[in-house]
Amino acid sequence: MSLDPLLWALKDSPTADTFERLILITFAEKADSDGCNTYPSKATLAKAAMCDEKTVGRKLAQLRQRGLIAEGDQSAARHIPERYRPVVYDLQIPLSWFGHRIDRVNEERAQKGLPPLTARSRPDIAPAPARSRRSDYGRKRAEVDDEKASSRGDLKSSDSQSPVDLEVRGGTESPERGDSQSAQGGLQDPQIAPINLPGNPPPSGGGVDVHLQPAAERGVPAGGDGKPSRPKSTKKDPAGRRRATRTAEEEMLDQLAQAGAKAWWDHAQTEFGPWAGAKGGFPMLMGMIKRAAQADYAKEQIWAALVDCGRHVPSAQQFQVALGKAVGKAVQQGRRGAVPMYDDAASHPQQPAPQPTADELMNALNSR
Template identity: 50%
Template sequence: MSLLPILWAMKSAPVADAEERAILIAMAESAWSDGTDAFQSKKTIAEIAVIDPKTVQRRLKTLKERGLIAEGNQAAAAYIPEYYRPTVYDLLIPYAWFPDIEQVNAERKGRSKPPLTRANRPDLAPAPPRKHRADKGKKRPKKETAPDLGGDSQGSGDYKSPGQTGQEGGTASPGGGDYKSQTGGLQDPQPSPSNPPQDPPRPSVPQQRHDGNEDGGTDGIAAPQKISSNEGVELLLAIGAAKPEFLLTGTTLRDQGLMVTGMLAEGWTAEHLWQVIAGRGLPSPIRTTVGAVVSSRLRAALSGPVPRAGSVQPTRQEPETPTPAAWSEEMVVLGDRPGECDGRDGLCGRPTLGGARLCPACSADGVFA
C-alpha cells in the first residue's frame, strides 16, 4: 500500500541474511505506511521470496523474537474466510527512521489509531553477526595427483602395464615439436597385452536392387527398399525412368506392380499399360499422391474390356496415344479420336466420346472436372 515499508525492508531493516530481507520485503508490499496490517499467507511470502513455506515459518518466528515484527490487529483480515485467513503482522519500523513522521501520524489518525512515538516504536537492535563456515581460514587439503597414463618417451606402456623401459604398448610421445610440426604430437598406439588391436571394420553390403545385379538398379533407377521383382514392377520402373514424375517406390511400387502383373496375365500389353498410366500428364494441381493417380487409372482401365494386341504402337521415349479396339469402333462411327475423362480431379481415366471432357459415366453422375 505504501513505499515506505518496502524501502525500510530493502535498505534499513537489521536482518541477518538475504532470506530475512526477502521475507520482510514481501510483507511490506501489503502494509500501510506505518508498517501495520501486513497479512499475506506463508505460501504467498514463499513465492515472492523464492524459499520454502516451512522456511518462512521459521524465519517469522526469528523475526518476532528479535522485535522486527509483531502480531497486529487480526480484525484487519476478518473479511477473509477463517479457514484461509492468514496472521496479521505489523512491521515495527522505528520512529526515528520515518522521514516525515507527521504525515504518517496523520494517516494513522484517519484510521483511528494513536500516533507513533519513540516509546511505542523504539530503535531496533543491530543485526546478529553472520555465521561463518566452520572451515573458514583453514587450508584446503591438496588433491592427489592423477597417475601418469600416457607413458614415457620410451614407450613404457599404458597405466596397467609395469612401465619398464623397452616394453611395447601405450602411446608414444616423441619429444619436441608442436601441433604444426611433423615430428611432434602423439603417435598411433602400439598393440600391447592390455591394448589389443581391434578388428577392422567390415565392408558394408551393397543394397540389393530389383534386377538382382551386383551393381543394382533397373534402367538406372535405384529402389529405396527391397521389392520383389516381377513384370509389373519392371514395367512401372521403366515408366518412371522415362517419366520421373511417375516414379513409384516402396509399398506403392509393390502394390501397383502386382496389379500390373495381373493385367499383363489377362492379356493387356505393356504398350497399352504404358498409355493408361503415363499417356497424359498428372493433374494440375495434383490433390493426391502419384500412386493414387496410377491406381485410379489402372482401375478405370480394368472396368473395360482387354484391348486387342497390336492396336497400339507407342515408343518408349515418347509414347503416342493408342486406340484400343474397344474404343476404336466407337470412334470410327463418330469420326474422332478418343481422349481420357477429366472427371474426379483427373483420376477417372475412362475414354470420352466426340472430344468431350467427361466420359458418359461421369456425365450421367453429374461429376465436374
C-alpha cells in the first residue's frame, strides 16, 4: 500500500457520489505508488461502499467512462484461481497531481521495467458531473388539510382512538400506582423435590431410619442377583395422555433411598469433612442407592459398599465394584457411560459357579 493513491482517492478524486469515493479508496488501499495493480473483488467493494454488487458494477462502468480507472495488467492477479480472479485496475491519477513526487514514482516504475508516467498516459481528469437536485427543491411545502392530516396521522391531527390525554405534554408525574407492595403475595418457591443441594445437605434426625429397609422385609430375596426393572415407557397413549403409574413399591423405594442417602451423608460429613464436589452430589447418591435397592441388594450390603468406597459420593463404577465385594461376587462391569445395572455373576455368569455343599447352604440360610 502506498500513501499517494490513498490521498488522491480520499481528497482530490473527482467522484460524483459517496459510492464512487468509497470504491476508489478501496482500490487505493491495495494499489502501488503509481496507482496500478489493484484488484479487490466486487464483494469487497460492495462491503466497503455499503451497497449491492450490482451497484458496484454500475459505478465501475461510470468510473471507467469518466477516466478515473482503467483495466491494467491482468497478470498481477494470476496467483488467484481463474474462476475467482477479479479484474485488475489502474487508478488514473493525473501526472500533474504527483508534483515533485513523480520522480520517485517513475524511479520505482523503472525498477519494475515499466515506462515512466507522462502527461499523455496520465492526463487531467474532468471534474465530476454536478449532482441533479430534486424536482421539488426550493419549493415551500403545501399546507395540508386537517381532514387529510387526521387520516394520515399528522402531528396536528387529533388522536380520536387513543385514550391518552393530548394536553399532557411531559413532566415527571406518573399516574397513581398505589403502594410498593404487590397484591400477588410474592414469589412462590417452585421447588417440589425434598432434596437440597450438597452445599446445604439435609439435616438428620426426626426419627428417620438410618439404614435402608432390608430386602427380606419387602418380600424379595437378598443377595444382589436380581435384575433391575426397566423404566416404564413415557410415550403418549392414543388418548394423548402420559401414563404415570407409580406403584406403592416405587414410592417406598424413593423414601428408602432418601433416608439412606441422608444417613450416609451425615456419616460422611463426620468421617470425611465438608463436601467439596459437584452440586448434584446428593441426588446422585440417592439415585445410586435407589438403583441398588431395585436390584435387590440388602441394606447391609449397600451400607458396606458405601463404607468401602470411602467418599461422600462415589462414582457409579466404584459403587458397582464395592457392591460386588459386599456380596462376595464379581460384579459385571458395564460399558463406559452407561447406567450401571448392578448385576453380578449370578445374573450374567462369567464362569460356571461351583455347586455349594449342604453345609454351606444351611449356613447361608441361618445367616439371613
